[in-house]
Amino acid sequence: MNVQVSRRGLLKGIGVGLAGGTLGALGFGDLQPAAAAAVRPFKLAQMRETRNTCPYCSVSCGVILYSLGDRSKNAKSAVMHVEGDPDHPVNRGTLCPKGSSLLDFVRSETRTKYPMYRAPGTAEFKRVSWDFALDRITKLLKEDRDKNFVAKNGDLTVNRWTTTGFLGASATTNETAWLTYKTVRSMGALVFDNQARV
Amino acid sequence: MADYSSLDIRQRSASTETAPAIRHHEEVAKLIDVSKCIGCKACQAACEEWNDLRDDVGVNVGVYDNPHDLTAKSWTLMRFTEYENPETNNLEWLIRKDGCMHCSEPGCLKACPSPGAIVQYSNGIVDFVEDHCIGCGYCVKGCPFNIPRISKADNKAYKCTLCSDRVAVGQAPACAKACPTGAIMFGTKDAMIEQAHDRVEDLKSRGFDHAGLYDPKGVGGTHVMYVLHHNDKPHLYNGLPDDPKISPLVAFWKGGAKMFGLATMGFAAVAGFFHYVTAGPNEVVPEEEEEAIDLKEGREHRGSGDDRPSA
Numbered sequence: 262m263n264v265q266v267s268r269r270g271l272l273k274g275i276g277v278g279l280a281g282g283t284l285g286a287l288g289f290g291d292l293q294p295a296a297a298a299a300v301r302p303f304k305l306a307q308m309r310e311t312r313n314t315c316p317y318c319s320v321s322c323g324v325i326l327y328s329l330g331d332r333s334k335n336a337k338s339a340v341m342h343v344e345g346d347p348d349h350p351v352n353r354g355t356l357c358p359k360g361s362s363l364l365d366f367v368r369s370e371t372r373t374k375y376p377m378y379r380a381p382g383t384a385e386f387k388r389v390s391w392d393f394a395l396d397r398i399t400k401l402l403k404e405d406r407d408k409n410f411v412a413k414n415g416d417l418t419v420n421r422w423t424t425t426g427f428l429g430a431s432a433t434t435n436e437t438a439w440l441t442y443k444t445v446r447s448m449g450a451l452v453f454d455n456q457a458r459v
Numbered sequence: 460m461a462d463y464s465s466l467d468i469r470q471r472s473a474s475t476e477t478a479p480a481i482r483h484h485e486e487v488a489k490l491i492d493v494s495k496c497i498g499c500k501a502c503q504a505a506c507e508e509w510n511d512l513r514d515d516v517g518v519n520v521g522v523y524d525n526p527h528d529l530t531a532k533s534w535t536l537m538r539f540t541e542y543e544n545p546e547t548n549n550l551e552w553l554i555r556k557d558g559c560m561h562c563s564e565p566g567c568l569k570a571c572p573s574p575g576a577i578v579q580y581s582n583g584i585v586d587f588v589e590d591h592c593i594g595c596g597y598c599v600k601g602c603p604f605n606i607p608r609i610s611k612a613d614n615k616a617y618k619c620t621l622c623s624d625r626v627a628v629g630q631a632p633a634c635a636k637a638c639p640t641g642a643i644m645f646g647t648k649d650a651m652i653e654q655a656h657d658r659v660e661d662l663k664s665r666g667f668d669h670a671g672l673y674d675p676k677g678v679g680g681t682h683v684m685y686v687l688h689h690n691d692k693p694h695l696y697n698g699l700p701d702d703p704k705i706s707p708l709v710a711f712w713k714g715g716a717k718m719f720g721l722a723t724m725g726f727a728a729v730a731g732f733f734h735y736v737t738a739g740p741n742e743v744v745p746e747e748e749e750e751a752i753d754l755k756e757g758r759e760h761r762g763s764g765d766d767r768p769s770a
Contacts, residue, residue: 361508
């Protein structure tokens with residue numbers, strides 16, 4: 262439908278519009294709603310905090326995992342943010358670039374969450390149970406140790422086992438580190454390192 | 460919804476409203492001690508993580524700067540400069556954390572034409588309110604430090620907020636909290652100036668005679684300050700302006716040109732009003748209307764004594 266606007270009417274309309282705009286520009290317009298909340302709401306306000314240790318290196322910085330949900334029955338938890346633990350004596354809240362991006366590490370698709378097994382001759386890793394993994398590791402360790410253990414070097418008793426190595430983790434307490442050391446050395450293993458060298 | 464915010468607004472872009480002025484707020488500042496920075500980029504990672512940003516994976520152009528420049532999703536960036544000091548013959552690796560300086564007299568805010576798109580809180584933080592942003596890019600031109608970036612995704616301007624959401628609830632910005640060497644400190648502006656003086660004294664005792672605090676007066680001081688070993692030559696640090704000032708174009712456009720434009724509009728309005736009162740509107744009588752219709756349809760004028768020129 263065509264609206265009939267006379268030339269005069271059109272000019273009048275334009276004039277009124279211009280005048281209105283001018284009044285606005287001169288500061289007579291509506292005051293903007295008073296300083297509406299421009300600041301982003303603080304996203305951690307009610308998140309659950311869990312203390313943990315950064316898994317990357319042997320510095321073992323303390324971190325706080327902030328997670329969704331209050332652990333009530335129907336709320337599924339999820340890590341939403343990771344930040345340094347200010348009460349941890351090692352890092353006192355600071356983190357390196359790797360620690361600062363732990364959230365993406367936690368959420369990474371390729372993160373190993375359970376034992377994976379690639380059988381000889383196959384191309385794919387398959388999820389297996391802890392029982393299967395531990396049994397298999399134990400069996401292979403024993404086979405290798407029985408075959409390659411060196412008890413004597415000439416007349417000298419050496420009790421060494423050099424064909425299998427052990428790699429420790431960084432996020433261990435003194436107690437677990439002590440246990441790891443005793444376990445590995447008691448079998449005679451010499452190849453022993455930590456995943457984290459700084 | 461309550462946002463736990465405890466910040467008043469001191470200035471708003473393109474607004475004439477006066478801010479609440481009776482409360483006194485302590486000004487905050489971030490102090491970046493360039494002499495302590497090892498360029499690890501923990502601040503960059505922490506910034507992206509806190510602000511829920513993930514910039515695109517870039518390409519290596521042969522320098523450590525990664526990404527190459529600030530983007531709408533990378534609000535802070537380590538800029539690396541190799542400087543051969545002619546006085547000592549030493550190669551110095553100057554690493555500056557670039558990002559918004561949160562000027563006391565922000566060029567972006569002065570240049571912004573959209574009411575409330577840029578605000579300055581009473582603690583000194585300058586924040587972009589993307590809801591009100593019209594994506595014109597004036598803030599980019601207005602900034603003496605070349606910081607704001609317009610997003611290709613939503614055509615809105617983005618930059619460091621100094622983690623206003625964290626500061627509002629009494630926490631340090633994410634970059635400052637993360638920094639493993641303590642090169643980024645956060646506190647009241649007074650405390651940061653004091654801290655800087657201690658550092659400058661220390662640097663001077665180590666042979667950096669021109670060490671100093673970068674808190675440029677040309678923009679009224681900043682709420683992100685640097686401790687520089689060569690404060691006499693800030694440009695060494697990847698082009699940090701020696702004497703940053705708001706572009707005279709902004710002053711002309713937002714000062715002279717704007718005033719002139721408004722005066723012209725005001726004059727036109729006043730003149731129009733008086734013309735209306737004194738001369739009145741140009742009335743059209745029904746006869747003129749009929750004449751016009753006749754003319755349009757090509758009919759002869761009906762002869763009459765009071766012939767007028769056709770409208």
